[in-house]
Amino acid sequence: MQDDPGGLWVAEEGDEILGFAWSWTCGDLWFLAQLFVSPGHQGRSIGNELLQRTFEHAQNSGATTRALITFTFNRVSQGLYIRHGLFPRFPIYFFDVTRDRLLGRPPGAQFRHARLEETASDLKSLAEIDARVLGISREKHHRYLINEPATRGVALYAGDDCVGYAYVSSSGHIGPLAVSRPDALATAFRTAIALAAESSASKVSAFLPGASEMALSIAVEHGMRITFPMLLMSTRDFGDWTRYLPRNPGFM
Numbered sequence: 001m002q003d004d005p006g007g008l009w010v011a012e013e014g015d016e017i018l019g020f021a022w023s024w025t026c027g028d029l030w031f032l033a034q035l036f037v038s039p040g041h042q043g044r045s046i047g048n049e050l051l052q053r054t055f056e057h058a059q060n061s062g063a064t065t066r067a068l069i070t071f072t073f074n075r076v077s078q079g080l081y082i083r084h085g086l087f088p089r090f091p092i093y094f095f096d097v098t099r100d101r102l103l104g105r106p107p108g109a110q111f112r113h114a115r116l117e118e119t120a121s122d123l124k125s126l127a128e129i130d131a132r133v134l135g136i137s138r139e140k141h142h143r144y145l146i147n148e149p150a151t152r153g154v155a156l157y158a159g160d161d162c163v164g165y166a167y168v169s170s171s172g173h174i175g176p177l178a179v180s181r182p183d184a185l186a187t188a189f190r191t192a193i194a195l196a197a198e199s200s201a202s203k204v205s206a207f208l209p210g211a212s213e214m215a216l217s218i219a220v221e222h223g224m225r226i227t228f229p230m231l232l233m234s235t236r237d238f239g240d241w242t243r244y245l246p247r248n249p250g251f252m
Helices: 046-061 075-083 120-133 139-146 182-197 213-221
Strands: 008-013 016-026 029-037 065-071 087-098 112-115 151-158 161-169 173-179 203-209 225-234
Touching (some): 029 046, 065 075, 075 087, 075 225, 120 151, 120 161, 120 173, 173 182, 182 213, 203 213
Parallel strands (some): 029 065, 173 203
Antiparallel strands (some): 008 016, 065 225, 087 203, 087 225, 112 151, 161 173
């Protein structure tokens, strides 16, 4: 609300909230974080109307790419999005594993890491990585995560070069994670898994793009299993999803 109130719309009837939609923008990317309609009021074109309002947000912001992550099984919503020019690109799988299964495993190669801080140098490194991987800067998102008490953000180093970043929540969830070059993804993900296993969380989890064969292979190698399938939809291809692991369907 403080950053971009134009992206939040609520559908009301009397004193009842029937649905809501929330979108955010970064550079030329518009992302639909949430769109929900109360089950008892679906079929009344409320979702379509909310989507039209959020598309106005995209147009007003000058965004040229529109994207979202939705449930794979949500056929009605997918049809709605396709009618508005957002097409399926690839699945995104929610993987998890009990932390106990990770304890005692050989850690494998890892990057040196240092905690991220809200400094000009750290924000510059993060912006450069995001520009290479996603084509946009996500400075406002990094500022939020760096100052989020339940999240640990680290810069990843190969020698003296910052080659990526990773965030790990106290709940054991990994993401977002990004690397500046494709050959760094495996070591970066292993580093993040090791950091998550150091927590007291009962499980370690991550959202892994179906486009990232390396991330999927490492997840299975560590005993992680698919628990929830999702789907990226967009108006066009964007970003290199072999080098980026999203945080969740709303944050991307």
